[in-house]
Amino acid sequence: MKSNTEIFGRSLFGIQDGIDCGKVVELIINIEKKCAQYIILDKGRGVCGYEVLPLAKVSGIGKDIITTLKSKECKLLWENEEALLLGMTSVNLPGTPVFSNKGNIVGNILEFFINEKTGVIEKLVLDNGAQVDAESILTITKDKVFTFDGDLTAEEEPEPISEPAPEPPRADPVAEEEEEDENDAPRIDIPAAAEPEAAQISIEVEKSEEPDNKPEPEPAPVAYPVRSGGDGHFHDQSQSRLEHIIGCEIIRDVRYKSGAILAREGDIVTEELIRKVKDAGKGKLIELIQNVRK
Numbered sequence: 001m002k003s004n005t006e007i008f009g010r011s012l013f014g015i016q017d018g019i020d021c022g023k024v025v026e027l028i029i030n031i032e033k034k035c036a037q038y039i040i041l042d043k044g045r046g047v048c049g050y051e052v053l054p055l056a057k058v059s060g061i062g063k064d065i066i067t068t069l070k071s072k073e074c075k076l077l078w079e080n081e082e083a084l085l086l087g088m089t090s091v092n093l094p095g096t097p098v099f100s101n102k103g104n105i106v107g108n109i110l111e112f113f114i115n116e117k118t119g120v121i122e123k124l125v126l127d128n129g130a131q132v133d134a135e136s137i138l139t140i141t142k143d144k145v146f147t148f149d150g151d152l153t154a155e156e157e158p159e160p161i162s163e164p165a166p167e168p169p170r171a172d173p174v175a176e177e178e179e180e181d182e183n184d185a186p187r188i189d190i191p192a193a194a195e196p197e198a199a200q201i202s203i204e205v206e207k208s209e210e211p212d213n214k215p216e217p218e219p220a221p222v223a224y225p226v227r228s229g230g231d232g233h234f235h236d237q238s239q240s241r242l243e244h245i246i247g248c249e250i251i252r253d254v255r256y257k258s259g260a261i262l263a264r265e266g267d268i269v270t271e272e273l274i275r276k277v278k279d280a281g282k283g284k285l286i287e288l289i290q291n292v293r294k
Contacts, residue, residue, distance in 0.1 A: 001123070002061050002116045004094065012041055014071025015059060021074045022051060024066060027114075028083055028090045029121070031140045036119035038083045039066075041074060051076055052083040055119045081286055085278070091142045098126060100149035101138060106130060109145065245269050248292040256280060263288060 004027070012021040022041035029036045039058065041051040051074040059067040068074075077083055096109045107126030114121055124132040124145070138146040246269050254263040254277065262280050263273060269292055277288045 001113045003111050003113045005111060006063075007039070007061060007066070010061070010064070010066045012039070012053065012058075012066045012068060012074075015067050015069055017071055019071040021053070021068070021071050025050075026092070027055075028052065028086045029093075029119075029140075030086055031089055031091070031142075034121045034134070034137060034140055036114050036121070037086060038080075040077070040087075048078070049076070052080050058116070061116050078286065078289065081282055084285070089142065091140075093124070093145075096143065096145055098124065098132065098145045098147055100147060102149045104149070106147065245289060245292050246271060246274070250288070250291060251293045252291040254284060254287050254291060 007024055008026070009023060011023050013019065014021060022043040024039050025042045026040040027036040028038040028040060036055050038052045038054055041053065043049055043051065053068060053074045057068050057070075057073045059069055077087070093109050093112050098106050098109060100106055107128045107130055109124050110127045111125040112121060113123040113125075120134065121137065122134050124137070126132070132145075132147050136148045138148065140146075248269050250263050250265055250267045250269065253261050253265050256262050262284065263269075263277060267273070269288070274285070274288070277284045
């Protein structure tokens, strides 16, 4: 388990060629699966020169550097459509407010931890010292995190102490003897030990009559590994890049795989057109970005 502070700012090196792939500036996190899928690398060429590497390709996250087997696994962000689209919904976790399922704010995220192999978010540390584990995270959105109320580990209410049930009154043997002398009649005494046994049998019978297959309460939904933890610059830029092309003129036709025109040369880019191109298939959004006059 690694924290964002152990990842951001570290350099990534290819083991086979020793090439410096740049410094890790942020993580692209799938907010539906609650896991990190890509690391963002900065080589000093600005946002347009950012490269991405799938977290699954990371060999190790050490105290000094991060390693991958092959440096050529790093690709330009704008050439990786999956990373680009995930980056548009990914958010920067540190500073994000955490709310309970009852609508009360419980703190802001100070640090988060992920499984370095799967990328799953395993723990959130809040600015008030509270911690939220993965099972307690209900939903992650672009600007909020929702969690179970009362499942934080910072403060736990003590369990109520149950008092023992009072014992049933016992018969007074002296009173029984006096009553027998007064009646002067033969009687059969039932041993005192027999009464608790009878009571025990009665209780067991009553319990046995209760159905064993009581419906158990349904478990609360568990979310699976979000603003990710850097300075948020990448997420702002990735969103604004698409907003930037709205109103631009298309300089070359963008076509469906069948050959039909998806976006015509001379048309103006709109939000509706961007959604249409995104739904058209892999690679079409990148093709649109590359064929507009800015």
